[in-house]
Amino acid sequence: MRTRASNPFALGVASGNPQEDSVVLWTRLASDPLNDGGMGAAGDIEIPLEIATNSSFTNVIQSTQAVAEARYAHSVHHVVTGLQPNTYYWYRFSYRGYSATGRTLTAGNRGDVRFAFVNCQNLQEGFYPVYRDIAQDRSLDLVVHLGDYIYESAPAPGGPRKHRTKAPVDLASFRNRHADYKMDRDLQAAHAAHPWIFNWDDHEVENDYAGGTSWYDQAAFARKRAGSYQAYYEHMPLPPDFLQPKPFDDVTLYGKVSYGDLLQFLVLDVRQYRTLQPCGDSLTNCPERYDTKNDILGSEQEEWLKSNLSAESPRWNVIANSIFMLEYDHDPGYYVDGWDGYIHSRKRLFEHLYDNRVPNPVVISGDIHAAWVANLKYHPDFPLEAFERDDSITIATEFIGTSVTSTLSSGWVSTYRGALPKNPHVKYFDERSGGYTRCIVTPDNFRAEYKLAQNVADRLSPVKTVVTFDVAAEDNPNLRQGATMMETLTDVKLVEPEPDYRVVGWRWAEGYGAGKEGYWLLPRQLKLPDGSYVEFEQLKRG
Known part of the structure; x- marks a missing residue:
């Protein structure tokens, strides 16, 4: 019985180098990513690529074939041109029943x-x-x-x-x-x-x-x-x-x-x-x-x-x-x-x-x-x-x-x-x-x-x-x-520690005590004359 191949888009998609009228779209076909990709001796592969102005792809403005180059591990570096500045675009690669989608934005x-x-x-x-x-x-x-x-x-x-x-x-x-x-x-x-x-x-x-x-x-x-x-x-x-x-x-x-x-x-x-x-x-x-x-x-x-x-x-x-x-x-x-x-x-x-x-x-x-x-x-x-x-x-x-x-x-x-x-x-x-x-x-x-x-x-x-x-x-x-x-933390004045204090850790204090939800909890230690430390707490509103 024939089994379905692993998802070839296991490494995801990406866009880069945004210009006013162009952007680079990337993916790499890799059904077995940790073992040299799993594409074997396959040559260059053309895969469908759609560019749309909405996430539902009801307004596709470009539909083309991108090339996954064998010499570069079946990666795609497709430069999309003819775009409008300051505009969001959604893109979708497809191959053998699988697809992968991303969003990008042109410069301007x-x-x-x-x-x-x-x-x-x-x-x-x-x-x-x-x-x-x-x-x-x-x-x-x-x-x-x-x-x-x-x-x-x-x-x-x-x-x-x-x-x-x-x-x-x-x-x-x-x-x-x-x-x-x-x-x-x-x-x-x-x-x-x-x-x-x-x-x-x-x-x-x-x-x-x-x-x-x-x-x-x-x-x-x-x-x-x-x-x-x-x-x-x-x-x-x-x-x-x-x-x-x-x-x-x-x-x-x-x-x-x-x-x-x-x-x-x-x-x-x-x-x-x-x-x-x-x-x-x-x-x-x-x-x-x-x-x-x-x-x-x-x-x-x-x-x-x-x-x-x-x-x-x-x-x-x-x-x-x-x-x-x-x-x-x-x-x-x-x-x-x-x-x-x-x-x-x-x-x-x-x-x-x-x-x-x-x-x-x-x-x-x-x-x-x-x-x-x-x-x-x-x-x-x-x-x-x-x-x-x-x-x-x-x-x-x-x-x-x-x-x-x-x-x-x-x-x-x-x-x-x-x-x-x-x-x-x-x-x-x-x-x-x-x-x-x-x-x-x-x-x-x-x-x-x-x-x-x-x-x-x-x-x-x-x-x-x-x-x-x-x-x-x-x-x-x-x-x-x-x-x-x-000073971006509201309601509580920021207090910097004196030289003999040191920050020893911190954690999110959501739900910490009545009326203190949404605060950072910053444990600090006070250095005593004998060299030991006593911990106390300082709250900052987040």
Whole structure:
């Protein structure tokens, strides 16, 4: 008896790279996703694709055949053209009695843009309530992923879940690892609900790799990097110009997405073209850190970035950057895998922003598994000393989003917290993981809402806003005020702990006591003279 094949759309659907008149639609046929897809030796496959203006598909405006390319693991990267700006579209792929549907939204000039940015989603460290929340937020215009979409580590016991595929080292194993992540139902829902734009960091390939250099196994690295880049393309709604004449030895990830006069996103690739980290990639401040040859962007990407940043640029210029740009004195030492290892690249960018009076730059970053807000500093006469000087100007604001799941070790928490007094340009630090940042951009204001899940070990965990920052628009770089914390929790005044207090945990307190429904419950501990702690509670209205 003939049995029906498994669902070939087990990895879901996605849309990406939204433009005013086009969008990229993605899926991958994979009836056995964790075993190289299960499509065998089948060649290219044409599958029906419908584009409609409503979810019931009663008004189909395009009906075509999309191609699932065998050489790219039967993935589809179909560029739909001829669309209207600022318009929702529903799309549906079909194959052998199965179908998969998503919704997307084209870009265009508008009065406000609402987007979420995310990063660092190690599935071994938790579920994705963040993506459930993003999927349910129908007001979002797009999602920006800032890197570490997958992790290349081996399966490890002891967490909420673990990788079902071996540590990837080549194309086949990277395909299986991407499929492992793509099978998550909440991640699929977020992809199906909104268009995305993408950045990557290191864990899509290997920890802390720099350009063509590995810190672990250089002999095998070229093959590993090419395989990881190809698998990345096969699982993302990336445009075909990602590919180069020699695919996956060299690709083009950086690019631009524009929303008219209001906003543009400039997506940077700070992995593929960088020089090797100075100082042996260690937390230090060696003379090599000041070498002008250290470069995080490469000359071609840097010139592209500058060419898109001028006085005539849109009102807001969002630089989507995978690793933090701010200077942070760890007292002692600097994190040289970030822009602190490439200080002349940062200097040239800030100098360009200042000299060309680029309107309202905002940097969004990931990587560090904690939430930060910082004012980025520049001084035209002392550019390399700007973060240490009281007379420097705020050239931009950086919002660093916490991770979707990936945790920050207690050692790093202590290091970062202990060094905060040395870094007054940092306006906020919160080491809690399991969140994302939701942004609302208008001509006059950029708002960043930092959101956290109660518990990433619980797929159904609630997600709530814990703090909000505003940046007022100011075209004159000499007058920018940077980020301002807004009091968004009503009825209860926010109280910051004294230096001898510490936050030790938190949970959602719905139903906690009469009249206290809808509050955050924040246990805190008071340090006593003998070194012991006494716990007490502070409530904030949510």
